[in-house]
Structures are given as C-alpha cells and as structure tokens.
Amino acid sequence: MSNPPKILAFAGSAREASFNKKLVQIAANGARKAGAEVTYIDLRDFPMPLFDQDLEAAEGMPPYAQELKSLFFAHQGLLIASPEYNSTISPLLKNAIDWVSRPAPGEPMLAAFSGKLVGIMSTSPGGLGGLRGLAQLREILANISMVVVPHQIAIPQAFEAFTESGTLNDPQKQEAVENIGATVAQMLTKLNA
Numbered sequence: 001m002s003n004p005p006k007i008l009a010f011a012g013s014a015r016e017a018s019f020n021k022k023l024v025q026i027a028a029n030g031a032r033k034a035g036a037e038v039t040y041i042d043l044r045d046f047p048m049p050l051f052d053q054d055l056e057a058a059e060g061m062p063p064y065a066q067e068l069k070s071l072f073f074a075h076q077g078l079l080i081a082s083p084e085y086n087s088t089i090s091p092l093l094k095n096a097i098d099w100v101s102r103p104a105p106g107e108p109m110l111a112a113f114s115g116k117l118v119g120i121m122s123t124s125p126g127g128l129g130g131l132r133g134l135a136q137l138r139e140i141l142a143n144i145s146m147v148v149v150p151h152q153i154a155i156p157q158a159f160e161a162f163t164e165s166g167t168l169n170d171p172q173k174q175e176a177v178e179n180i181g182a183t184v185a186q187m188l189t190k191l192n193a
Helices: 019-033 053-059 063-074 091-100 131-143 171-192
Strands: 006-011 037-040 077-081 117-123 153-155
Touching: 006 019, 006 063, 006 171, 019 037, 019 077, 019 117, 019 171, 063 091, 077 171, 091 131, 117 131, 117 171, 153 171
Parallel strands: 006 037, 006 077, 077 117, 117 153
Antiparallel strands: none
C-alpha cells in the first residue's frame, strides 16, 4: 500500500503487566494485517500532572502532553483498550484525553480528535469485561468529535483469557479483537481513497 493509514494504539492503563495492553496489541496486529501503519505507545511513558487549567495558564501545556497531542495529530485513527475502574474509565485515560483536548492559540477546539476514527475494547477480571467503562468511553469520544466504529468487545475473566504469548485463549475472541483493528484500517483506507 503506497499510503497506508496511520493508527495510534494504546491502553488506558499504566500497569506494566496490563491485560488491556495485551488486548490493544492484538487489535494493532489486526490493523497491520489490513495494511495500516500502527504506532503502539504506553501512556506510562507520558507522565502528566492532573489536568489543571491554572497550571496550564501559568506554565503552558506540559511537554509530555504536547508530545502526546502531536502523536494524535500524526495519526488518522486510534485503537484504545480501556480498563474499567469502579465502573468507569481510568483516571490515566481521562487525563490524557483532557490534556490532548486543550487548544493551542489559534487552533480549533478538539483539533487533535475531530474526525478521527477509533476502535475501542476492554478486558477485566470481572464478568462484564469492562463493558460499563466502554459505554462511557464511547460517549466521551463521540462528544469530542471522534467517529467510534460500531463494533466493540469486552473480554471477561482477564486472568484466564490470555495465553503466555499474549494472544487470547478463545480463537473467536482473538479474531473479533483483530477485526476491530482491521475495521479501523479498512475504513480509513476507503476514506483516504
């Protein structure tokens, strides 16, 4: 493919052995198989203070927030695996969204998000697999002008769901997660044609 779509993939978890980091890597592989160029990042590598408008006014956007925002601008699509904390998305993910949403002088509101295509997924140790958090994530992303693909997946019993190599034990679930990545890649390819 001469001009492959560019997709940014990450999980909303800082934990080194995060199941959601494994999950988003599966979706990223599906996107790569469909011809996309995927950049995987770990939000742990972008330490930012809690969003504070007074801090922003006094010191400007923190360097890691600006670096993350630049990555959003450089990619046409996103793959996000969202852990569920107390029935909602993680503070890490929400804080990243809040900082990236801040406009630079003369920049339109939500410029780093507007029109981006995103696929979402979750896994958790519980029986719902993070489904409640995904509903809230979908609402947040739609409200900040992103296009969320209809299909999503929540994988329950995360402690038992993965092999040692990081794939899913259930081949159908493995394929479904890969298909989320492939769908984002294919839709971006059509939009860019």
